[in-house]
Each structure stands twice: as structure tokens, then as C-alpha cells.
Amino acid sequence: MYLRLENLSKIFTSRDGGREVRAVDGVNLAIERGDFVTLLGPSGCGKTTTLRLIAGFEFPSQGRIVLDGRDIADEPPNKRDMAMVFQSYAIFPHLSVFENIAYGLKIKKIGGAQLRKQVGQALEMTELTGLENRQPNQLSGGQQQRVALARCLVMQPKVLLFDEPLSNLDAKLRVQMRSEIRRIQQDLGITSVYVTHDQDEAMALSDKIVVMSGGRIQQVGSAVEIYRRPANRFVADFIGRANFLPVSVRGREANGWRVGLAGIELVVDGAPAANFAVGSQALLLVRPESMRLRQQGEGRLTGRVERTAYLGSLAEYDVEMAGQRVAAVRYDPGESDLYPVGAQVGVELIEENLYLIPA
Ligand SMILES: Nc1ncnc2c1ncn2[C@@H]1O[C@H](COP(=O)(O)OP(=O)(O)OP(=O)(O)O)[C@@H](O)[C@H]1O
Ligand SMILES: [Mg+2]
Incomplete structure (x- = not known):
């Protein structure tokens, strides 16, 4: 060194x-x-x-x-x-x-x-x-x-x-x-x-x-x-924008932690130092760009658009989902990707970009 x-x-x-x-x-x-x-x-x-x-x-x-x-x-x-x-x-x-x-x-x-x-x-x-x-x-x-x-x-x-x-x-x-x-x-x-x-x-x-x-x-x-x-x-919050969704840890898989969120299960990567106990609560880090809004009926989760801002190269959303308000960003949005305030939407999470951290 x-x-x-x-x-x-x-x-x-x-x-x-x-x-x-x-x-x-x-x-x-x-x-x-x-x-x-x-x-x-x-x-x-x-x-x-x-x-x-x-x-x-x-x-x-x-x-x-x-x-x-x-x-x-x-x-x-x-x-x-x-x-x-x-x-x-x-x-x-x-x-x-x-x-x-x-x-x-x-x-x-x-x-x-x-x-x-x-x-x-x-x-x-x-x-x-x-x-x-x-x-x-x-x-x-x-x-x-x-x-x-x-x-x-x-x-x-x-x-x-x-x-x-x-x-x-x-x-x-x-x-x-x-x-x-x-x-x-x-x-x-x-x-x-x-x-x-x-x-x-x-x-x-x-x-x-x-x-x-x-x-x-x-x-x-x-x-x-x-x-x-x-x-x-702290690091997750300081670097970029972050949503933290409380999840329950259901088990350890070969490729990550199996967690439960609003009635669905996801398998996500997690902090290596944290040994999440099965049955415990943890926080799922979801970056806004890892949340994709879909037409109602598509996607594994559902939400309601509370705020939108169209900025040309991207569109920002606040969405009420799984009992909390979360931020979503869609880069290079087409017109079919734009949803008005009040719209009921489907939500897909980009599973490989999610990360589990201690509660
Ligand atoms: N000479 C000094 N005497 C007393 N306290 C000091 C002194 N220099 C720094 N501190 C304190 O030490 C802490 C760290 O200060 P430092 O200047 O290293 O922060 P920083 O990360 O560079 O912040 P910034 O981004 O505002 O420049 C602060 O609480 C500051 O008030
Ligand atoms: Mg300084």
C-alpha cells in the first residue's frame, strides 16, 4: 500500500x-x-x-x-x-x-x-x-x-x-x-x-x-x-435517490435472499456483512429507475400515480404503492409511458437491480 x-x-x-x-x-x-x-x-x-x-x-x-x-x-x-x-x-x-x-x-x-x-x-x-x-x-x-x-x-x-x-x-x-x-x-x-x-x-x-x-x-x-x-x-440514501421498502425475509436462495413484499416474492442480492435472519424484517433498496410503471393489470404490483413531472429525457413519478409513497423515474419515455395523476398502474421491479439492507 x-x-x-x-x-x-x-x-x-x-x-x-x-x-x-x-x-x-x-x-x-x-x-x-x-x-x-x-x-x-x-x-x-x-x-x-x-x-x-x-x-x-x-x-x-x-x-x-x-x-x-x-x-x-x-x-x-x-x-x-x-x-x-x-x-x-x-x-x-x-x-x-x-x-x-x-x-x-x-x-x-x-x-x-x-x-x-x-x-x-x-x-x-x-x-x-x-x-x-x-x-x-x-x-x-x-x-x-x-x-x-x-x-x-x-x-x-x-x-x-x-x-x-x-x-x-x-x-x-x-x-x-x-x-x-x-x-x-x-x-x-x-x-x-x-x-x-x-x-x-x-x-x-x-x-x-x-x-x-x-x-x-x-x-x-x-x-x-x-x-x-x-x-x-446512510450510503444508499446519500448516493443517488433511494426508496426503502420494508420487506420480510423468507429464505436464502443460491442467488440471493427471498423476500416478501405486498403479497409477492422477490429474490434479491443483499449486503454480505448482514446475515438476515429468516422471518426478520429488512429494507429493500429500490432506485427510482428500477421501478417500471405499466398499464393497469400488467406488472406484479399495483400503485396509484400521485405526482408526475415530464422533463423530456425522463419522466418522474411519485406512486402510492405497498402502503407508502415511492419515487419512480422513466428515462427516454415514449408517450405510452406517460401516466397522469390519479392513474391506477401496474408496477414491475427490476429484480436484479434491487438490494437488501438491514432495517
Ligand atoms: N479548527 C477547528 N476547530 C474546531 N472544530 C473544527 C475545526 N476544523 C473543523 N472542525 C469541525 O470538524 C468537523 C469536520 O469539519 P471538516 O471541515 O473536516 O468537514 P467537511 O467534511 O470538509 O465539510 P464541508 O463539506 O462543509 O467542507 C466539523 O464539525 C467542523 O466544525
Ligand atoms: Mg470541507
Whole structure:
């Protein structure tokens, strides 16, 4: 493992009341060389604090940070061979693009042809070539963020850290910049830890996503794993949209759990850590797109449309079904897929996309 967080905790004590905040609480995480890992979670869950511990801007209350076999938890930031891209860009307003990017190299006493070569490469990678003599106030937000990235890349760090680097950009630029970050990261094979609360960004960028809540890791997995096989209700709810239908566990089959729902039986995949007892209650995770509305009389379940919204590429529904209100989405709907409010409908669940989690 290239970068390892071992039982890492950070406790802040506020000066006024002396109340303790466990911003990071017993985090264990193993990151492989070249991985792009994203810390994802709601505001206040400890993402930034974890990143700042890795960078050395904070020191842990407990635990170890091991980089390439060496415990670095007590080392200052400039000894860690890491570079961080901030949300606020943090570029020097009085220096040109070239000077901003060259700044760190000069501190390291790198100059002359070597400096020009490395800055040139960083400019090229971030597609800033030609803008090197501009001042930051002559750049767009996206270009400023590229300067911030180039300034990190030029140092050839072992680990690149990002704290919500795209959240000041408009939606379109954000999508463009995130694919550029991914391209550069893959070209260089540079180990990266990225913080965001935007799940689309996390899913589009990452090899591995770390879902956090209350200073703790809830799940580590690929985008597919955390979306399709969430470890618990928190993860299921935080990633995408989720309906949770109470079901009774009827038995274990070779291909999953047999559960009862509103008079029918389904066989569904389930969380491996949970050993569902036969006869117990559990929650069936049903994503809105796994619910297909049909003409009345078709489908194994029935419901009543309570709300609809036609958005062109998709149609949204709220449906009263099995005693609760559930959300359904139909992508690329034809006119025969549109149902008005009040319509009695049949409902088919896409069984292979359902997932059982503990109640
Ligand atoms: N220097 C500090 N002193 C006291 N408490 C702090 C300090 N820094 C962070 N905290 C607290 O630690 C918790 C985690 O904060 P952190 O900034 O890591 O959250 P985050 O996940 O990055 O949130 P956001 O998405 O809002 O940026 C919060 O409750 C926060 O108030
Ligand atoms: Mg933060």
C-alpha cells in the first residue's frame, strides 16, 4: 500500500465551551500508488480535516499516516512531497502565470533550463501555453484553477490533494475540468486524494470512493459498488435517490435472499456483512429507475400515480404503492409511458437491480 491511514483521529476542542468535536474518528484507509480516491460525504463529516491531516496542515490526535513505507504523521507539510489544490485557487495575484507556477521550484532552488522545462510541461498539461505572461486577474475562473493545478503538478509530488477544487466554477466548466483532472491524473499516474460533496464528481473521477459521515468511513468502494451495493442505509440514501421498502425475509436462495413484499416474492442480492435472519424484517433498496410503471393489470404490483413531472429525457413519478409513497423515474419515455395523476398502474421491479439492507 502506498498511502495508509491507520486508526486516524482528530479531536478539536473549541476554546469557548471546551466541547470536543471528533472531526475524524478512527479512520483506516489504504490507497494504492496511482489511485484516484475521493472522500465524499455531507458538510461537516470530516473530509477537509482528513485531507489536511494527510497534507500536514493538521496533526492527528491519534493514529498514523504512512507514505511509501514511512510514517509521516509528525512531519511538516513541506517534507511530505505532497501538493494541494484548493477551492479558492490560492494563487498569487501579483505574480504572472509563469511566476506562479515557477514559485515552488524557485524555493527548491531549481532554476534555469530545468525550471523552464518543468514549467513548460505543466503549462502544456493544463493547456495554459500562451498565457504564461498574464496576471491572474486577466484569467477566467477555469484558467485560474488550471494555474493552481499546474503549480502543484510542476512540483512532481508523490500525492496530489484536492479540496473541492471545482466548486467555484459554473456547472458546464465543472464537468469539463473534472475530465481534464482525470486525464492528467491518469497520464501522470499520480496518486490523488480528492474531496467533494458532489456525488456526480466523485463517481465520474474516482477509482475508489470513501463515503464518510460523522468523522467515520461508512464504505469504501468503486462507483458501481457504492451505488449498487451500499453497505447501509446512510450510503444508499446519500448516493443517488433511494426508496426503502420494508420487506420480510423468507429464505436464502443460491442467488440471493427471498423476500416478501405486498403479497409477492422477490429474490434479491443483499449486503454480505448482514446475515438476515429468516422471518426478520429488512429494507429493500429500490432506485427510482428500477421501478417500471405499466398499464393497469400488467406488472406484479399495483400503485396509484400521485405526482408526475415530464422533463423530456425522463419522466418522474411519485406512486402510492405497498402502503407508502415511492419515487419512480422513466428515462427516454415514449408517450405510452406517460401516466397522469390519479392513474391506477401496474408496477414491475427490476429484480436484479434491487438490494437488501438491514432495517
Ligand atoms: N479548527 C477547528 N476547530 C474546531 N472544530 C473544527 C475545526 N476544523 C473543523 N472542525 C469541525 O470538524 C468537523 C469536520 O469539519 P471538516 O471541515 O473536516 O468537514 P467537511 O467534511 O470538509 O465539510 P464541508 O463539506 O462543509 O467542507 C466539523 O464539525 C467542523 O466544525
Ligand atoms: Mg470541507
